[in-house]
Structure formats: C-alpha cells, structure tokens
Amino acid sequence: MNKKGCGKPYCFTQYAYMKFNKLSLIVLVGGLFVLLTSCRSAATPEQAGVLYVNQLIYADQDPRFSKTFKQGDQVVQSLDKKRDRLMKELVTNLSLGADVSQKQKEALGKTWYDSIQKKTSYEIDQVKVIKKKTDYQVFYQVKGLDFTQVYTETMNQLITEMLKDEKLAQDNQRLNALTMKLLTKELKQAPVKKESLKVSLRFKRVGKQWEMVEMSQNETDVANVLLAFMVGSNNVEHYTEEMSLAVKNSLEAAYQKVRGKELQPENQLSEEKSKESKKKEKKSDPQTKEEVETVETYEK
Numbered sequence: 001m002n003k004k005g006c007g008k009p010y011c012f013t014q015y016a017y018m019k020f021n022k023l024s025l026i027v028l029v030g031g032l033f034v035l036l037t038s039c040r041s042a043a044t045p046e047q048a049g050v051l052y053v054n055q056l057i058y059a060d061q062d063p064r065f066s067k068t069f070k071q072g073d074q075v076v077q078s079l080d081k082k083r084d085r086l087m088k089e090l091v092t093n094l095s096l097g098a099d100v101s102q103k104q105k106e107a108l109g110k111t112w113y114d115s116i117q118k119k120t121s122y123e124i125d126q127v128k129v130i131k132k133k134t135d136y137q138v139f140y141q142v143k144g145l146d147f148t149q150v151y152t153e154t155m156n157q158l159i160t161e162m163l164k165d166e167k168l169a170q171d172n173q174r175l176n177a178l179t180m181k182l183l184t185k186e187l188k189q190a191p192v193k194k195e196s197l198k199v200s201l202r203f204k205r206v207g208k209q210w211e212m213v214e215m216s217q218n219e220t221d222v223a224n225v226l227l228a229f230m231v232g233s234n235n236v237e238h239y240t241e242e243m244s245l246a247v248k249n250s251l252e253a254a255y256q257k258v259r260g261k262e263l264q265p266e267n268q269l270s271e272e273k274s275k276e277s278k279k280k281e282k283k284s285d286p287q288t289k290e291e292v293e294t295v296e297t298y299e300k
Contacts, residue, residue, distance in 0.1 A: 042208040043068045045127050049138035049203065052212060055079055056222065057229050058117055070209045079222075086226050087113060094183070099176045108184055112145075112230070115190045120144050120229045125198065134205045137215070140225070141196040147231035148246040150186045155250035157182050159257055193232040199225045 043051070043064075051068055054060035056079045066072030087109045096105070126139040158179060162168050168175055201221055202213045214221050224235050233239035 042205060043210065045136035045138055045203055045210075046124050048210040049124060049127075049140070049201065052079075052201065052203070053122060053140065053225065056083060056225065057120070057122075059083075068210055070206050070211045072209075075212075082222055083226060086223060086230070090230060096176055096179060099173045100180060104180055108180060108187070111184050111187050115145060115187055116229055119190065119192050121192075122196075122229075130202070135202070135213075136204075137200050137202045139198060139200045140228075142199055142225070142228040142234075143192050143196045144227075144229040144232040145187075146191045146193045148242045150183070150190050151243065151246050152250060154179070154182045154186050155246075156253060159250070159254045163257055197228045197232065197234040199228050199234050201225065 048068055051060075051062055051065050054062060055065055055076060059080065061076075065076060069075050088105075091105050091109045091112070120143060122140050122142045124138060125141045128137040128139065129135075130137055158175075161178060162175075168178070199221075200215075202215050203210050204213045212222075220235070227236070227239055228234045231239055233242055
C-alpha cells in the first residue's frame with residue numbers, strides 16, 4: 001500500500017522533478033567550470049621565466065609548469081636531460097684519469113648538483129618586450145658556484161700532499177682517489193661568486209601558453225644559464241678563460257713550492273759556508289785582536 005501523497009502519478013512526478021534538478025545542477029557546475037577555465041589568464045613573462053629556471057636548475061616539479069608551457073611534460077624531460085648532460089660533460093672534462101670509475105664520477109656530479117641546489121640563487125633583472133603581448137626576453141642576475149676557486153683550492157692541497165709523499169705522483173690510483181676526495185670536499189663547501197652574472201632567455205606566447213625560443217643559432221641560451229649556476233661563468237668562452245688561468249696559477253704555485261723545497265737544503269748549506277768563510281777571513285786578518293794575541297804568545 002502506497003503512503004499518502006505518494007500515489008504512482010505523484011511519485012513519478014516527484015522523481016522526474018528531482019532528476020531535472022540534479023541534471024540542472026550538473027549543467028550549472030559544468031558551465032561555471034568552462035567559464036572559469038576560459039577566463040583564466042595566461043602567465044606573465046616573469047612567471048614563465050621563474051617557472052622555467054626553477055625547473056631547469058632546481059628540478060622544481062611545479063604542477064603549474066605543464067599548464068604554463070606548451071607540451072609542458074615533454075619540456076620537463078628535455079630540460080632534465082640537458083642539465084644532466086652538461087653536468088656529466090663538466091665532470092668528464094676535469095680529466096680525472098682512467099682509474100676513476102663511472103660510479104665515482106656520478107657521485108662527484110651529485111655532490112656538485114647538491115651544492116648548486118643549496119647555495120645558488122637568482123632574480124629577474126629585466127623583461128624586454130620584443131613583440132608586444134607575444135614575444136619577450138627575460139634577463140636574470142645569477143649568483144652561481146665559484147668553480148675556479150674550487151679547482152684552485154683542490155690543486156693547492158693536492159700539490160702539498162704530493163710534496164709530502166714523493167711516491168704519490170707515481171701511483172695513479174692513489175693520486176686519482178685523492179683528487180676525487182679533495183674535489184668532493186671543496187665542492188661541498190664551494191663558495192658562491194661575489195658578483196652576479198647576467199643571462200637571458202626568450203619566451204614566446206602561444207595562445208595562453210608559453211614556449212622558450214633559442215635566440216642564438218647554435219642554441220646556447222639554456223647552456224649559458226646552466227653554466228652560470230654550475231660554474232659561475234655565463235658562456236663557454238668565459239669558463240675556458242677562467243679555467244685556463246686557474247690551471248696556470250696552480251702550475252706556478254706548484255713550481256714555487258717545488259723550487260722552495262729543493263732550495264731549502266742548499267740555502268742552509270750556503271749559510272753554513274758563509275759563516276765558515278767569515279771565520280777564516282777574520283783569522284787571516286793581521287789587524288784583528290785575535291791574531292795579535294796568537295803572535296805574542298808564540299814569541300814568548
């Protein structure tokens with residue numbers, strides 16, 4: 001038996017009314033979502049520039065990245081590969097020798113990257129409009145690691161150890177192991193460049209998203225940004241010059257230390273000879289008191 005007010009016609013009408021209200025609510029919510037989504041403005045050039053560098057340098061994994069950049073997920077993978085490839089190249093170019101394993105090199109690279117994440121910093125310096133509303137160049141001021149200082153300190157300590165132990169230079173395995181140990185130590189406490197470096201990236205708006213556009217034909221813009229953070233140089237030429245100077249200074253310091261060590265016994269011997277010579281000259285001088293006394297004693 002049906003309850004009061006719930007005869008079949010009434011139940012059907014009530015059911016249809018409730019279904020209609022539910023459908024209306026879904027349509028309303030869906031419409032609001034579409035409206036809000038369509039009204040969402042694109043990120044500013046500054047925001048795009050920050051998201052890009054945070055992903056490139058710090059692997060930030062910000063969920064806004066894939067929404068801000070065209071084919072964002074693919075761009076993330078590409079940036080990760082570029083960062084890892086340059087880090088491997090930098091470690092390889094240190095010429096640590098065949099006795100250093102790939103595992104040791106990777107460990108050194110990890111230490112290097114950890115210092116980059118913890119110590120480096122940057123800020124947006126300027127946004128230049130190339131084409132209004134679509135094309136911008138974002139300039140950054142970067143304070144990266146001072147790798148030339150890291151290298152110089154490592155070499156100085158290595159030379160000191162080699163002078164203490166002459167057999168060390170003849171044992172490549174020990175020498176490379178020590179080099180790795182010293183490099184790792186210095187990278188952990190690596191200083192940051194005192195002066196910031198200026199680098200830039202170009203961003204182009206595509207609809208409501210962005211993409212990074214290389215300004216140079218050889219596509220070095222991203223590499224220059226990476227170098228600024230990793231070694232404190234804003235291009236390959238600058239880094240090569242600084243490292244060449246660091247190597248030259250280290251070799252000169254080594255020469256001076258080796259020369260100082262070789263000359264030290266000779267200096268002592270020379271000083272002793274000089275004292276002996278003065279004594280002989282003093283004895284042979286007839287005007288000296290010592291010689292007169294000797295003659296008088298002899299005559300008596």
